[in-house]
Amino acid sequence: MGQNTSRRSVFVQATVKLIPATTNARVFQLYYDDLATFTNDQCEIINDERFNYVEGQLVSNNAGGWRYLLEAASFYSPPSIPNNDLLLADLNYTRGTEQIEDKTKFDFLNRLAPTVAFLKSIGVWSNPHPWLNLFVPGSAVNSFVGEVAATLTLADTGLGPILLYPVKTKRFGLPNFRVPNEKVVFLFAILRTAVPPDDSVITKMLNDNRRLFEQNRDLGGYKYSVDAIPFSKKDWQQHFHPVWRNLVSAKRRYDPDNLLTPSQGIFANC
Template sequence: MNHNTSRRLVLQGLVASAIAIGFDVSNSSWVTSASATSIFERLPVLDGVVYTDNTTLAAAGVDFGNIVHRQPIAVLKPGSTNDIVQIIQFARRHQIKVAARGQGHSTYGQSQVEAGIVIDMSTLNKIHFVGTDRAVVDAGVVWSQLLQQTLQQGLTPPVLTDYIELSIGGTLSVGGIGGATHRYGVQVDNVLEIQVVTGIGQIETCSQWQNRHLFTAVLAGLGQCGIIVKATIKLIPAATNTRVFQLYYDDLATFTRDQRLLIDDERFDYVEGQLIARDAGGWRYLLEAASFYSPPNIPNNNLLLSDLNYTRRTEQIEDKTYFDFLNRLAPTVAFLKSIGVWSFPHPWLNLFVPNSAVETLVGEVAASLTVADTGQGPILLYPVKTKHFQLPLFRVPKGKIVFLFAILRTAVPPDNSLVAKMLDDNRKLFEQNRDLGGYQYPVSAIPLLRDDWRQHFRPFWRYLVNAKRYYDPDNLLTPGQRIF
């Protein structure tokens, strides 16, 4: 039975083995999977569907990372925000953990919950309003869906991630970084208001001016204090076209020097960069920059490229539509899916490296890193300005500029020993960067301890702890992050 066949609660085949999943407060007894059917029958009528069939549960126990597999006992596909309120209140009574799942693009089980309830947010996917400077959307809307609608009115979100098939609620839970971050901050810095269901099953509306404590605890809060169900996103005027520049460098220091120059004077709308493997071994450096424009106004290439020290006669310049540029990964993703690689394990590593340490750290890594170490996954390196970062739980190193250094590994072949080695390498680089004053961007596959999380959120650790106790006192939400 699928979601469209019914607008009522549907239960399908709980697993038979008697595994303890929670404590039934009303009956003062532990709940096992064998007794869960009768417990779920106590739910009130919902607008959506609760699934307990093996196929749906198994799918919710796998994410894009395909490394951690934690199978829930139920998956809610909500038909309304009230469904989420009801399921959290139900879970609280029975002390069952809950996790929200957008597009399942997490890499290390962050959106999974062992023997708990997964809320599949993809069914809450309505765009409620698009105005001259904002859009109101459900958390399950993906960014490409919003972008296609706002462009009809000549508008765009200020910051988009490189892959735009991610849910709005998902990226707002972690931060949301992209090539325009040097101008506008991360996606959470461009949110005007959110509606949240807390861990006690209450709907709250919050912003910088209303219920600000919850607002700052949820945005980039890794799902610890509430589930975002609706967001009001800032919009700005959109260009129709993009001129894309790809500039190649043989020297890391020259490459990062030019990147810093470009984000300082903001001559480009978009600035990123990559390490590109040489055929003979080693790495070159690719500076990716883009200028957004609408004819008859045309970018001046000479002005845009002045003072840059890239390797001459290697530049590639191309014009695309604004949407095609932002959706540029779609053909690559389609190809990876067609050959099966998209489902391979992805032990991704994302680090924020201090400006003063980036050449040393990246230089040391590049000296020994091979294509086999990444599974031919891309390696990103680009700077952003920290002055635009407004949310306390989005953690980056001190300084006016920090660099995102991301090794987006794919385990090829997808065997456990290779995955274990990649995870071990991630942990070592995480520690090396941490000792330099750096942070992880928490979308990574890194084995972390609770002390690591205390370090990560310091000096706001106590702030998060207090918010967790207030908004999720039973510690139900998002256990896959392993923070509490």
């Protein structure tokens, strides 16, 4: 029998650089009535990095339609405390709607636990979740999201949250990770829950995901692959172009038995 000359690496030790941990978080919830103003402020605060955490959401407006929520946090340890005036300077949120709260760092990081417990208590946590996750070019975010929001209803989401926040593409260091070719892109996510969990509801949500994916793709956007968007091998080839051949070569070399993510069908028949 021939000698097996393949080599495998096993990590037995790693060194992790530690940084001082803060104990508290000052959380700001700022509401907007205009999408362009909202995204402009989001871009400003990630560019000057005045906050440690930035996220955004579309939230239901009692008068109908949607409002926009900017959630940001500044981490600190007493006796040092954040300066609210500096953090909120030049932001154009709707005055009088802001909510500011101090929490422990743990309570901030664990803030979704009560929501999860509530969803479990009403029996929808185990329902299918046909999520949509897209990276939208920053240059197209207002027109794209504005068009989606014009017809989107709470029933379309199954009362799931809708996320919208910017990220700097220079933060992504992996060479094959696909995002629009712009300095700032937006993650747009409709975290749907099928209510009721009927096949017809799931099919409609999946079809809506596919339609919105194609619209964003044609604008130069990509999907963030923690979602439920029907994808074919041709879609994957388009998604990973121009690194597709390198990716297939690496797959054949390092995962010849197709043990990693076989269910997504990325490398079917390669």
